[in-house]
Amino acid sequence: MGQQKQDGVVGNEECQLCRITYSIYSNFPPMPSAMALNAETGEWFPFDRLKSYSTGYEMAEALGYAWACDCRGRAFKRFNEQFEIRDSTGKRQAGVRYRIRVGSKVLAKGVTDAQGRTQRLSTDNAKQVSIEVAGS
Numbered sequence: 001m002g003q004q005k006q007d008g009v010v011g012n013e014e015c016q017l018c019r020i021t022y023s024i025y026s027n028f029p030p031m032p033s034a035m036a037l038n039a040e041t042g043e044w045f046p047f048d049r050l051k052s053y054s055t056g057y058e059m060a061e062a063l064g065y066a067w068a069c070d071c072r073g074r075a076f077k078r079f080n081e082q083f084e085i086r087d088s089t090g091k092r093q094a095g096v097r098y099r100i101r102v103g104s105k106v107l108a109k110g111v112t113d114a115q116g117r118t119q120r121l122s123t124d125n126a127k128q129v130s131i132e133v134a135g136s
């Protein structure tokens with residue numbers, strides 16, 4: 001049996017997403033005029049750039065779905081954000097009690113600062129973050 005081509009990081013199992021992404025795009029013939037779409041940013045980029053990456057994760061990142069990665073996404077691309085709470089006229093709301101949740105888990109709670117901002121929080125799944133504000 002021949003040796004399997006190994007492009008992953010040693011000692012770091014790649015997830016199916018990365019493996020499949022790599023096996024698809026590393027085998028494409030050169031396509032100088034083709035473009036690929038980053039699903040996250042909506043930006044187009046030269047398709048051949050995908051082949052220049054050495055890991056499926058980098059390809060997935062370029063295509064905008066690296067957030068779905070199971071092997072590296074969690075450690076590498078953490079969401080780090082704070083929210084600003086404003087009323088319907090756009091005025092910043094200081095001293096408002098808030099709760100930030102990911103799914104049913106409360107990630108942070110507190111009171112907004114003078115600029116109407118929540119504390120900075122870090123999570124690996126920005127898509128599920130929601131914020132609740134207590135009525136004044």
Ligand SMILES: [Zn+2]
Binds near residue numbers: 015
């Ligand atoms: Zn992965």
